[in-house]
Amino acid sequence: MQIMGAGLSGLSASILLAKAGKEVHVHDIRADSGARFDGDFQGLENWSSDTDFLDEMREWGINPDEFKATPFKEVDIIHPDDVITQAYGPKVAFRVVERGTAEHTIDQGLKRQALAAGVNIHYKSRVKSEDCTIIASGPKGTSAIAYGEVFKTSFPDHVSLHLNDKLAPGAYAYLIVIDGIGLICTCLWRKQSKSERFLNETVAWYQQHYPDLDMQPIKRVGGKGDFTINDNYKVDGRYYVGEAGGMQDFMWGFGMRYAITSGVLAAQDILGGQDYDKQVRKILLPLIKTSVANRFLMNRIGDKGMKRVCSKWMKDQKKKKDGLKFIERIFRGSIWRNMVYSTFGKAMLSREVSKDGRKFRKLPFRKDLKHDRWQQSEAAIAVGKRWDEVRKSGGKASFTEDNPTS
Numbered sequence: 001m002q003i004m005g006a007g008l009s010g011l012s013a014s015i016l017l018a019k020a021g022k023e024v025h026v027h028d029i030r031a032d033s034g035a036r037f038d039g040d041f042q043g044l045e046n047w048s049s050d051t052d053f054l055d056e057m058r059e060w061g062i063n064p065d066e067f068k069a070t071p072f073k074e075v076d077i078i079h080p081d082d083v084i085t086q087a088y089g090p091k092v093a094f095r096v097v098e099r100g101t102a103e104h105t106i107d108q109g110l111k112r113q114a115l116a117a118g119v120n121i122h123y124k125s126r127v128k129s130e131d132c133t134i135i136a137s138g139p140k141g142t143s144a145i146a147y148g149e150v151f152k153t154s155f156p157d158h159v160s161l162h163l164n165d166k167l168a169p170g171a172y173a174y175l176i177v178i179d180g181i182g183l184i185c186t187c188l189w190r191k192q193s194k195s196e197r198f199l200n201e202t203v204a205w206y207q208q209h210y211p212d213l214d215m216q217p218i219k220r221v222g223g224k225g226d227f228t229i230n231d232n233y234k235v236d237g238r239y240y241v242g243e244a245g246g247m248q249d250f251m252w253g254f255g256m257r258y259a260i261t262s263g264v265l266a267a268q269d270i271l272g273g274q275d276y277d278k279q280v281r282k283i284l285l286p287l288i289k290t291s292v293a294n295r296f297l298m299n300r301i302g303d304k305g306m307k308r309v310c311s312k313w314m315k316d317q318k319k320k321k322d323g324l325k326f327i328e329r330i331f332r333g334s335i336w337r338n339m340v341y342s343t344f345g346k347a348m349l350s351r352e353v354s355k356d357g358r359k360f361r362k363l364p365f366r367k368d369l370k371h372d373r374w375q376q377s378e379a380a381i382a383v384g385k386r387w388d389e390v391r392k393s394g395g396k397a398s399f400t401e402d403n404p405t406s
């Protein structure tokens, strides 16, 4: 059996299939699993279901102890007016994992398990989709992008979620620090010219508001997200999993859990379990549709509306003594959000057909707005100059405006 893509979804599927005795070949155009990313941190969410995701992985036969995952129960929430509050709860809200080719990354943790189960992985290998049973090749188009700067710091482990429409148009920025390595990232859900100014300005913002954040930049990272709702998830006997199959969170891009889950569901179907298409529609599609509704709302509310959301979140947390409940409600959906999806959300997506004839609805990369056209502050220009110096002395950028292939 041939699988296209040795990322999260493809490797997860391969582990289950090989453990069940199938001969599995996974092909990836890149030189290694995780090479699409370069040591950036990502949040493995734990709010879209009551079951802890690491327990779910164990039940499927995937060992999460094979990669480093740092749990968080508390984060800083940065409101659009720069007020900083804390969201907290009794349960692990998410875990920070690293993407890339280092030993402790989630990509390499899955790769080791696949190899141990007997999977044959072929890197720098291009295969035709018609020769593959599972298509797990990640994003193809672009609906949004993210840029980040990785740095050394003495700051303690920390996560901030930053809701600010100027620094992160239509989206959010964040700060993550794990064991002396930090990442400041901004996500752009509207297409911009000179995109790096958003990262420079965001870094400058953090330097001003987190004065103890001593930053020694190492590299810049990033990537794109592709947000689609597919008409079918199994086409001509082929299973479309992960982001290649549209398993993404349209609101915030938390696609890792859906990618792994979809890989597992495809493998379970192949091994005689429940039908993949039906399972996606039952388990993942309701969450994805809810995220389309959330995206529709995010596109409209702007900073004023987001400030109200933040205040409501904090009030809800005070009442329930659990900040996660608010996020769970937003992500898991409601009759109201279903109505928003059917009435407005769906209409926001454009109808498209892939080269191999699959039909889907895609979230277009929106145009910029008038208020996105601003000049960088002095502090942001200094951040950009500092990065130029690091780049000249060997600092790498794995994702740039000229090369948005990640």
Ligand SMILES: Cc1cc2nc3c(=O)[nH]c(=O)nc-3n(C[C@H](O)[C@H](O)[C@H](O)COP(=O)(O)OP(=O)(O)OC[C@H]3O[C@@H](n4cnc5c(N)ncnc54)[C@H](O)[C@@H]3O)c2cc1C
Residues within 6 Å of the ligand: 004, 005, 006, 007, 008, 009, 010, 027, 028, 029, 030, 032, 033, 034, 035, 036, 040, 041, 042, 043, 044, 045, 125, 126, 127, 136, 137, 138, 139, 146, 147, 221, 222, 223, 224, 225, 241, 242, 243, 244, 247, 248, 253, 254, 255, 256, 257, 259
């Ligand atoms: C900057 C950034 C930050 C993110 N942050 C988060 C986060 O905090 N939390 C979260 O949950 N999600 C996050 N995501 C989304 C998450 O990374 C994806 O949803 C997830 O990786 C999708 O898994 P996948 O298996 O579909 O693709 P991947 O894990 O990317 O794997 C796809 C693989 O297919 C290979 N490939 C591509 N084309 C071909 C081809 N033609 N033939 C063979 N192989 C091919 C690629 O090289 C790659 O190895 C982020 C994404 C980006 C870009």
